[in-house]
Amino acid sequence: MLYRRVDVPFELYEINILDASDEELVKISEELGLALNLEEMKKIKEYFAKKGRNPYDIEIQSIAQAWSEHCCYKSSKCYLKQFLFDVDAEYVISAIKEDAGVVEFDEEHAYVVALESHNHPSAIEPYGGAATGIGGILRDVLCMGAQPVALVDPLFFGRPDTPDEVIPRGTKHPLYLLSGVVAGIRDYGNRVGIPTVGGMVFFDDAYLTNCLVNVGCIGIARKDRVIPSKAGGAGDLFVLAGGLTGRDGIHGVTFASAELDEKSEEEARGAVQLGNPIIKEPLIHACLEIVEKGLLTGMKDLGGGGLSCVVGEMSLAAGCGAEVWLEKVPLKEKGMAPWEIWISESQERMMLTVKPQHVDEVLYIFQKWDVPAVVVGRVTDDKILRIYYHGHKIYEMDIEFVVSAVEYCRPYTSKKVEAVDEVREADCEKTLLEMLSHYNVASREWIIRQYDHEVRASTVVKPLQGRPNMEGHGDAAVIRPTESWKGLALTADVNPWMTKIDPYWGTASAFDEMIRNLVAVNATPHSFADCLNFGNPEKPERMGEFVESVKALGWMARNFGLPCVSGNVSFYNETPHASVPPTPTLMGVGVVEDVRKAITVDFKRKGSGIVLVGETAREFGGSLYCAVTGMKSTVVPRTSPERLRKYCDAMLEAFDKFKVLSCHDVAEGGIAVAIAEMCIASGIGCSVSVDTVGVEPYVALFAESNTRWVVEVENPEEFVEFFRENGLKAYHLGYTGGDAFEVEGQFSIAVGELDRAWRNGLTKYTGW
Structure with missing residues (x-):
């Protein structure tokens, strides 16, 4: 008999694990919903054998909770x-x-x-x-x-x-x-x-x-x-x-x-x-x-x-x-x-x-x-x-x-990513409009408007930024938690398309994007938390995804100098149909010394300069460009924590030295989507050229290389020179103005058309 009712005036059972065979130990775990494996059940049996008694149901249930993946x-x-x-x-x-x-x-x-x-x-x-x-x-x-x-x-x-x-x-x-x-x-x-x-x-x-x-x-x-x-x-x-x-x-x-x-x-x-x-x-x-x-x-x-x-x-x-x-x-x-x-x-x-x-x-x-x-x-x-x-x-x-009785160093296998690059030039105008209407880029206003982001009256930079009732998405929110002007910037980032191809470089890219978003609002990156979502860790290939991701996270955090202060691991995100992609969600926290100097994404006026900060390479692995064109690339964008630190320090110094009007990090869809979003949020067009970036025009527009920002600034030539004096790359692309987003030699799209594509991208599926 595996279960014996104890003679007390309430429901209590003694679980006979001392006499149980291996098969019966597994049966006990399954029938009581313990989710413990045979080795763990044998460990419990050994413990109670030393005590000279069987456990009660409350004791073995308690062990199951404490030894669950979620808890320990x-x-x-x-x-x-x-x-x-x-x-x-x-x-x-x-x-x-x-x-x-x-x-x-x-x-x-x-x-x-x-x-x-x-x-x-x-x-x-x-x-x-x-x-x-x-x-x-x-x-x-x-x-x-x-x-x-x-x-x-x-x-x-x-x-x-x-x-x-x-x-x-x-x-x-x-x-x-x-x-x-x-x-x-x-x-x-x-x-x-x-x-x-x-x-x-x-x-x-x-x-x-x-x-x-x-x-x-x-x-x-x-x-x-x-x-x-x-x-x-x-x-x-x-x-x-x-x-x-x-x-x-x-x-x-x-x-x-x-x-x-x-x-x-x-x-x-x-x-x-x-x-x-x-x-x-x-x-x-x-x-x-x-x-x-x-x-x-x-x-x-x-x-x-x-x-x-x-x-x-x-x-x-x-x-x-x-x-x-x-x-x-x-x-x-x-x-x-x-x-x-x-x-x-x-x-x-x-x-x-x-x-x-x-x-x-x-x-x-x-x-x-x-x-x-x-x-x-x-x-x-x-x-x-x-x-x-x-x-x-x-x-x-x-x-x-x-x-604290259970800990495993599970075996793992790390997949080798074969380099594939079948990307070629596509119709840039059509591609940009398809990108803006893609469900991973399109407006989330229906969601954001349901949340009261104004309650407590401390949200200085809001999730939607720009023209009243026609705002666009911001890079990070800024709150003012005390009576001083000092604030906190918050962002959450990961691109699962990149981590699916390459867990290591995809995770490193997520860290880079988290930092970019904080810097874009004039915040100094201060700390981060992680929520690491993966499949079944008992499968070596899933464990390999986790280990590669954690390696990349540690490498980036250590060399950038940003502490991980809290986190969570969620395993077993898997069904008989599929496992989730490696999804190391990162929540970044930055300090804004004066919230009155926080920066938003929307263009502020006509006639100001547009500058691209950072280095562009032919990197399309996990990109939006591949998603909308059907082309294939496994070249996930690379990053360097030391390079990221140099650019971040220079950006924050430039925000103090120059009249910076707006800033947007470059992520999904490259600079084409970043500039389009700045136009949408402001209703102001622009005219730019990508000839000076040093790569083919479609690469300059749509590659998703890390550590880049688009900046609206009063004096673009001096701004570019500042970065070059610091041994860093920056390019004066053009100027704001007009009612269209024009790229010399490529396309000219009215801001209204950009706006419609972006605002209707998700609603065409949801009806909301």
């Missing part, structure tokens, strides 16, 4: 520590080890940054999955003692023009997923009063059966009020505050640590959490009031694994143990088994550790804000976690074994 990073820690985690900077207060990165902003304040994924839940239930993703990232920032001030949302879906008849069983249409995800982000963010100021939306066939929903948040905190994600010490009491605990979200982390298939929608719907933004706002206010009054010793949100993970992680980080009285946990419904209470991922919950003398005041503050709160346990002076339920001890394990 068992497949990624080895390579992250080897290639990425050694990048540091003196202004970083806390990185990687906490729920969010904490970085010095000014003498009094720090900013707090986090980036996470909510992919599998969003594929099953797009509205709820995306909403709870926003709720979770807000808690990650809040638990450091910070007021959340802005959100970003990088999203990835199958192509919007996918015919219904090719949608696999158990998969929802990309447009259904898009509308549901956007609505979930909109409703949660707007209702809790935090602006969504940036992000990206990318469409590709490879995301058809596994969409990606990444969410980022930045907050602001007083440096002397930053709270650690650990208990203070023995004798502290655990205070659980916020939403009630229910059966929603059970096995959420194990569900997120396995591939999706056609049965997932039916079998895993209960693993999707239910968010409630109405309780989140008072929860934020109450927690921040307690932080301000110095009444707590530690705080952590209940995310993946619920109580199971938060208590163990807070205790172990303090070198302590814990005792929990599970019957004190407020429930949504009667009849929940202890193991369900323990691992539930019900939303809007925070765990605080508080000295006994402060507990009454803490509970009063929560009561004042109408937020449920109760003492559920205490910190002990050993490293053992004990759980009691109505007077019965139902759990006793070493916390170290549960929280």
Whole structure:
């Protein structure tokens, strides 16, 4: 008998793993939804054999949560520590080890940054999955003692023009997923009063059966009020505050640590959490009031694994143990088994550790804000976690074994990219219009307008920039988080077409684009967070994609001098139909010394000079040019962190020396799309020549070489000379003016025609 009901007045089972064969161990894992492999089950069996007893169901369920890929990073820690985690900077207060990165902003304040994924839940239930993703990232920032001030949302879906008849069983249409995800982000963010100021939306066939929903948040905190994600010490009491605990979200982390298939929608719907933004706002206010009054010793949100993970992680980080009285946990419904209470991922919950003398005041503050709160346990002076339920001890394990017992350095194979370049000249005018109307370039206004990016009245540079009601996309948003004129710039970047061809150079290009976007608004790059989305790490080729990507990220970050302060790894983004492309989403944070000097993308006036800064090469791998012409290239643009640093320093110095009116980084579609977007946002045309760039005209217009910007400046000749004196490349292309985008010898397209192609590019599929 594998399961024996224990003689107690509630549901509790003993799991007979000591007598179980290998086949039976696998059966136990499958039947209990543990998602543990045979070796991990044998490790648990060995542990309990030494203790001389079998585990209870709550104990083995707890181990499954802690050992899930989502919680313990068992497949990624080895390579992250080897290639990425050694990048540091003196202004970083806390990185990687906490729920969010904490970085010095000014003498009094720090900013707090986090980036996470909510992919599998969003594929099953797009509205709820995306909403709870926003709720979770807000808690990650809040638990450091910070007021959340802005959100970003990088999203990835199958192509919007996918015919219904090719949608696999158990998969929802990309447009259904898009509308549901956007609505979930909109409703949660707007209702809790935090602006969504940036992000990206990318469409590709490879995301058809596994969409990606990444969410980022930045907050602001007083440096002397930053709270650690650990208990203070023995004798502290655990205070659980916020939403009630229910059966929603059970096995959420194990569900997120396995591939999706056609049965997932039916079998895993209960693993999707239910968010409630109405309780989140008072929860934020109450927690921040307690932080301000110095009444707590530690705080952590209940995310993946619920109580199971938060208590163990807070205790172990303090070198302590814990005792929990599970019957004190407020429930949504009667009849929940202890193991369900323990691992539930019900939303809007925070765990605080508080000295006994402060507990009454803490509970009063929560009561004042109408937020449920109760003492559920205490910190002990050993490293053992004990759980009691109505007077019965139902759990006793070493916390170290549960929280940090698994780590793999999985084998990997890195694919060799064969050099292919079949690119040739195409009709430039037709190509540009097709590029502007392409669903990966066209206007996202329908999405952006649904988000309240003005709430809190601190968004200085907005996601849409230019003519009122006719704006274009900006490179980065800028917020003013304090009363000073100092600001923060935010951007989110990755090009999956490039990483699909070459994970190493594609990731390096994503880093380059992140830096370019920050510099374009006159921000000094300061830190970044990553959300690394990949397929099944048990497959060597998928693990190879991950390792190459992390290698590139570490190389760029280390040599540029930019610390990675927070991040997330999301594996198993794969179905029997396809794996997602390597998608290392990056969220960059820059410091703007004076937000009044921030720069936007729209041309400001007629008659000013247009300058291209940077070096152009024949690099079309993963390019928009190849996508719209059907030509093939595997030559993904190269970059150099040292060269990137030189150009960034020179750009920021030039912004101080010269009258720079607008700036736009060069990305998808090359300088042709960049200049067209500057025209669209302003309604001002221009006349340029690309003859001096030193490459064939179509290469100059459409290549996507890294480390380049288009700049509108008052005195272009002096601006170009400044860069050349610094040993860098810059080219005076022409001047603004007129009502058309004219390229000498190539085309002349009215700005109105550019605008129509761009604004209607996505709506022709969605109807929105």
